[in-house]
Amino acid sequence: MTSHLLPIGLRQEFYARPTLTVARELLGARLVRILDGVRLAGIITEAEAYIGEEDLGCHAHAGKTKRNAVMFAPPGHAYVYFTYGMHWMLNAVTEAEGFPAAVLIRAIWPVEGVEIITARRNGRDTGGPARLTQALGIDGALNGVDLCDPATGLWIEAGLPVPAESVTIGPRVGLYTVPEPWKSKPWRFTFRMEELWVC
DNA sequence: AGCACGATGCTCT
């Protein structure tokens, strides 16, 4: 297969929209990672929106810092940060440049390079924001890369259509000390691959 | 199947 026939990664315009829209539409999309020259991919099954300095659950709530600077970058860039002393988290930056917002990719269903992914995970699940980055070899070296440039080895492609009735919407995970109303904003989107297949 | 807890290091006050 020649390269011009390969699926094209989602363009910057996809990300340059309201974060809730992007988060919802990333469900079913295909997260692609070229690792050691091998293509690995998974369908995104869970995503959360973090929206601006007003959102007290968002890293940008106290303004721009060294860590969150990429959230202020143009849409379509990867914000990858380190937490809990051992975990990397992958976000896709959204909205206009200068407005800090992003979608946290929280789970994937492996569809390409499944054997490699399974081996990298030691046979364990790939659902979970730190699990998928470990599965796909995503770490701080990818912070700030352009998801619309295939040369980075990390991008998102169009994938499966996920009907509205399959989507579950609820509060974001892990915001234990974040005050209301931000703690309970229904900005988490999920669906189950198993349910999609039954139809 | 669910809950408690320890691991482990970076970021910002």
Add this chain to the structure above:
DNA sequence: GAGCATCGTGCTT
């Protein structure tokens, strides 16, 4: 020095 947008283990029901 406190607090993490978490995970895996081990123990209890």
